[in-house]
Amino acid sequence: MALKKKPVTGMKDILPAEMQVREYVMNQIRETYGGFGFHSIETPCVEHIENLSSKQGGDNEKLIFKIMKRGEKLNVEEAREENDLTDSGLRYDLTVPLSRYYSNNAASLPAPFKSLQMGSVWRADRPQKGRFRQFVQCDIDILGDASRLAEIDLILATTTLLGKIGFKGYTVRINDRNILKGMAAFCGFPEESYDQVFIILDKMDKIGMDGVERELKEAGYEEEKVKKYLSLFESVTRDASGVRSLGETLKGSMDPEQAENLAAIIDSVTGISTCQFSIQFDPTLVRGMSYYTGTIFEIQVDGFPGSVGGGGRYDKMIGKFTGMDTPACGFSIGFERIITILMDEGFTVPGSQEKIAFLLEKGVSDEVTNQAMKEAMEERAKGVTVLVSQMNKNKKFQKDSLLKEGYTQFKEFYKESLK
Incomplete structure (x- = not known):
């Protein structure tokens, strides 16, 4: 039986052109939110099923990718209901994991705590344009501040970020x-x-x-x-x-x-x-x-259905873990929707460094190969991106593909001479 080459439904492969835009936006997120004093954190992608099913996640709790118990804890024969087979699940958002994280680590964190979290989440949702079953979320949250300063700070940080990436x-x-x-x-x-x-x-x-x-x-x-x-x-x-x-x-x-x-x-x-x-x-x-x-x-962005970001105050969630309510407010941008809009508009990463492609004819000598490699290293030391690659038979198609990847200069190395 042949293996399947397409991704699982609702998930996607990310090609280099989109990955470049994603990495640029992620860097802008870290830089902008860092400038507002938010601390980057990371939480596990797997959460306790009790936390995910605590009646705080609305309809998302119906979309959990549940994980079966492992080893001797998994007893299919004696299981009477679904919960007998599962003890954890993939997170469907970043807010529930953040609340658990804060509850577990508050003594080691500044007060109030300004959190930045980026990572994949999973929902067994119906896929559509800009909506996937695995997707990246980006949240900023302020925990421990009951004043409106939190909302003002979150809105200013988020709109500053969107302005930086052209919205x-x-x-x-x-x-x-x-x-x-x-x-x-x-x-x-x-x-x-x-x-x-x-x-x-x-x-x-x-x-x-x-x-x-x-x-x-x-x-x-x-x-x-x-x-x-x-x-x-x-x-x-x-x-x-x-x-x-x-x-x-x-x-x-x-x-x-x-x-x-x-x-x-x-x-x-x-x-x-x-x-x-x-x-x-x-x-x-x-x-x-x-x-x-x-x-x-x-x-709300004109011409795009649904929202591209949202959030609010959730002062009761952390108390579900600790027994003591803690003021909390967060703002999440729709990372995948923003990327979709940028890609549809043909967005190019500004200020990209110079990119040169060295193309070597098949069968060139070791001397020519070494010459090309040496020149490439010299250019890289100057901050230039240099690709060294074998020249394809269809050189025009190869160059057209490289142009789409941002390569603007080409240098060709042949068996007999350098052109």
């Missing part, structure tokens, strides 16, 4: 889970129904206001409550003053300080950042992860 004109959408709850309470929805209401609201960008109204009514909610609820979204403006105005409207249903906190974040980012983007209050922004407790945000 402009995008939108940072921002909301607060407490405002979502305050709006629902103001309109009379029972607290136990909030999750269902928010799930329907989260479809706003796909089905519109009319679609949300229809689905809320079909779910059994009274028309008067639904109308009152949707009128809030129609009347609020998408800036800091809109947040403050909404906070006044909801002051009997939520702490007005929560609205003021969000408005102050918008004002600060708008006043400080020099990058070309807009930050907008979006009261329809929900984000599906159940671990979010306060501020939430997403990045």
Whole structure:
């Protein structure tokens, strides 16, 4: 039986041209976030199944690649359910592993702790453009800071990075889970129904206001409550003053300080950042992860479906490990989606070093070969990238391929003479 040459569904081989862009973006990430004081860390790709299945990861918990027990611990004959066969799984995000990491190592870490983590995650998802079953995530998190300084710092760092790699004109959408709850309470929805209401609201960008109204009514909610609820979204403006105005409207249903906190974040980012983007209050922004407790945000790029980054505050997750809540806030960029956009736009890495190809005719003498190798080493000492390779029969095709890889100069070595 012939072996399969294509990758497993939902995973991909990365060719050199894309790998060059990926490495460039990764270097920009490390440099930019490092300049904001974030520390690079690494966590294992395998996590305890109890941590991955703790009802904090939303729908991602349905997409876990589970790992079977090993050796004598694996007893298939006596297994009665799936959990009898598995004790771990591949991580589906970087937030749960970070929370475990911090819980285990807090005594050795600075406070507050600013974390940068890049690595592959795995989800048994339906593959599509920009979405894979194995993909790289890039997260920055601030643990131990309950103030809005954390949100401001995260947004400024992320937008600075995007500006460095050429993104402009995008939108940072921002909301607060407490405002979502305050709006629902103001309109009379029972607290136990909030999750269902928010799930329907989260479809706003796909089905519109009319679609949300229809689905809320079909779910059994009274028309008067639904109308009152949707009128809030129609009347609020998408800036800091809109947040403050909404906070006044909801002051009997939520702490007005929560609205003021969000408005102050918008004002600060708008006043400080020099990058070309807009930050907008979006009261329809929900984000599906159940671990979010306060501020939430997403990045929207015109012409690209879905978000290319997102995050928020998750002040209760670390307490699941330690028994004591720790303030936590994070921002994740959609690394694979950003790479997809850059590749579709024909992005080339700026400031790449000079690249020369030395092509040796088949059968050249050792003397000519050594001459080529010596010259290549001299050029490399000057910082030039030099490829030494045997010359193909179809030299034109070979050169065209090398041009696509960024080689701009060629030197040919023949049996009889050097050209």
